[in-house]
Amino acid sequence: MSYKAEYIWIDGTEPTARLRSKTRILADGADLPDWGFDGSSTNQAPGDRSDCVLKPVFSCPDPIRGGDNKMVLCEVFLVDGTPHETNTRAKLRPIAEQYAAQDSWYGIEQEYTFFKDGRPLGFPERGYPAPQGFYYCGVGADEVFGRDIVEKHMDACLAAGLKISGINAEVMPGQWEFQIGPAGPIEVGDHMWVARWLLYRIAEDFDVSATLDPKPVEGDWNGAGAHTNFSTKAMREGYDAVITACEALAGKAQEHVAGYGADIERRLTGMHETAPWSEFSYGVSNRGASVRIPWQVEVDKKGYIEDRRPNANVDPYVVTRLITGTCCAALEKAGQI
Numbered sequence: 001m002s003y004k005a006e007y008i009w010i011d012g013t014e015p016t017a018r019l020r021s022k023t024r025i026l027a028d029g030a031d032l033p034d035w036g037f038d039g040s041s042t043n044q045a046p047g048d049r050s051d052c053v054l055k056p057v058f059s060c061p062d063p064i065r066g067g068d069n070k071m072v073l074c075e076v077f078l079v080d081g082t083p084h085e086t087n088t089r090a091k092l093r094p095i096a097e098q099y100a101a102q103d104s105w106y107g108i109e110q111e112y113t114f115f116k117d118g119r120p121l122g123f124p125e126r127g128y129p130a131p132q133g134f135y136y137c138g139v140g141a142d143e144v145f146g147r148d149i150v151e152k153h154m155d156a157c158l159a160a161g162l163k164i165s166g167i168n169a170e171v172m173p174g175q176w177e178f179q180i181g182p183a184g185p186i187e188v189g190d191h192m193w194v195a196r197w198l199l200y201r202i203a204e205d206f207d208v209s210a211t212l213d214p215k216p217v218e219g220d221w222n223g224a225g226a227h228t229n230f231s232t233k234a235m236r237e238g239y240d241a242v243i244t245a246c247e248a249l250a251g252k253a254q255e256h257v258a259g260y261g262a263d264i265e266r267r268l269t270g271m272h273e274t275a276p277w278s279e280f281s282y283g284v285s286n287r288g289a290s291v292r293i294p295w296q297v298e299v300d301k302k303g304y305i306e307d308r309r310p311n312a313n314v315d316p317y318v319v320t321r322l323i324t325g326t327c328c329a330a331l332e333k334a335g336q337i
Contacts, residue, residue, distance in 0.1 A: 001028035004069040006062060007035055007054050008197050009076055012043035012086040015262035016212070016313045019197050032056040032072055044076060044086055052084060053077040058190040063159035064201060071160065073194055088317040089189065095321050096185045099328035102337050105236075105304070106188040106320055107165065107181030107229040111312045112199065113216040114146045114174040115209045120217060121145040122173030129173050132221060136171045145174045149206050154178065156198050162191045171222040171272075181229065185320035192316040214267040214311040223267035223274070224312035230323050231304035234336040239301040241336040246282040246291055246305060248330030249323075253280035253290070256326070259318045261311025268309060275308070 008021040020042055024035060039045025039052035054074035062069040076084040083090035096104075114121035122145030123129055138144050150167055157164040157178070165179045178199075180192045196212075203210045215223040234241035249256065257264060257277050268277035275281050275290040282291035282305070284298045290309050297303030310319050331337055 002026060003028060003067065004062070004065055005032060005059075006065075006069070006071045007056070007074055008071060008194065009037075009054055009074045010086065010088070010193065010315075012039075012084075014043070017086065017315060019193065019200065021197065028068065032059060032070075035074075039076075039084075044084060051079050053079060057089065058194070060160045060162065060194065063156040063198070071194055071197070073190055088315050088321070089186065092186060092189070092317045092321040092324075095325045099324055099332070102232040102234065102328050102331060104185050104320075104324055104328065105182040105231050106185060106323075107179060107183075107304075108188055108192055108310075108316055108319075109177055109179050109225070109227040109229070110192065110195070110212075111170055111175060111177045111224040111226065112210050112212055113172065113224055114149065114176070114203065115211055115216075116207065120172065120174035121208060123217075132171045132173075135169060135173050135175070137168050143173075144169050146176065146206075146208065149203050149208060150176050150178075153195075153199050153202050156202060157195050160194065160198070162195050163187070164191075164195060170224075172217065175216075175222070175224060185324050186317075189316035189320060212311075212313040214261060214263050214313055220272075222272045225267065225274075225308065226261070226310040226312050226314045226316070226319070228307045228310050228319050228323065229304050230307065230327065232328065232331060232337075234331055235302065235304060237302055238336070239298070241331055241334075242293060242297060242303065242305060244330055244334050244336055245327040246293070248327050249291055249307065250280050250282070251330075252322075252326050254278075256307075256322050257309060259314075259322050260309050261314035263313075264309070264311050267311060273308075277309070 035054045040047040040050035058073040167178045268274045270276040273287045281289045283289040284293045285295040292306040
């Protein structure tokens with residue numbers, strides 16, 4: 001007997017990396033071996049030194065193929081055994097390990113937009129649909145587009161054992177969101193990348209594409225983000241640590257914006273529930289701030305914060321590396337651990 005292992009990795013496309021995958025047939029019960037690929041075709045190597053290495057780091061059941069088949073997320077390495085420069089997971093690992101005792105939790109809200117025939121799903125061939133307002137968490141064929149894909153994707157994530165925690169229709173027609181978490185800084189990224197792969201793969205069957213473009217339609221339409229919820233043990237136990245984390249993010253605001261996804265200035269305009277990319281603010285229950293403190297957190301005097309700046313196209317390994325490094329260092333310095 002044998003099984004199929006779908007090896008999935010993140011390529012070197014700039015400014016936004018893409019997912020790649022290929023299938024390996026393995027003997028029943030066989031471990032997942034390292035594998036090679038042509039890096040010159042994925043923007044990860046020149047043609048005269050094209051070999052790159054896939055090292056499995058996370059696997060789960062394949063809900064599309066079923067049976068004993070697996071999806072295998074890999075890190076990319078050079079043939080000399082060092083991580084490839086595009087391997088952002090490898091750059092996160094030492095930061096996650098350094099601050100592991102603070103027990104960071106993440107929840108990432110992945111917004112995305114379905115496109116078909118060159119326009120968002122639900123948009124007419126010419127012109128625009130009714131203004132946004134009724135589409136968010138809507139119901140009915142005139143308000144919601146693509147639910148069949150979304151439901152199938154959610155079921156696939158559950159069958160794969162991913163930490164998906166919810167879905168909802170978003171503000172623009174054809175725009176949706178799923179949430180991954182709570183999970184640690186590495187795990188949330190692993191599950192997010194595999195969930196993205198499943199989204200793209202399932203949408204294929206409907207002849208629909210899913211895009212993480214942060215501003216898929218110009219004008220008076222919401223962009224697409226990846227709001228990132230974050231807490232540490234100290235934050236979940238006391239409000240002072242929550243404020244320390246917010247102040248730490250303020251001190252490195254532009255460094256974070258630079259790593260929160262390409263074309264972020266197109267989305268963070270100060271309109272459509274965003275703060276301007278060039279300014280930093282935080283506030284209770286304020287969706288127009290860079291960082292929102294949920295109202296219940298202020299009431300309970302403990303909890304988490306929501307960084308609303310990351311784009312839909314952000315690399316989750318980068319966003320958790322930045323937030324963990326910035327906030328956990330400040331909390332450690334303040335003795336709030």
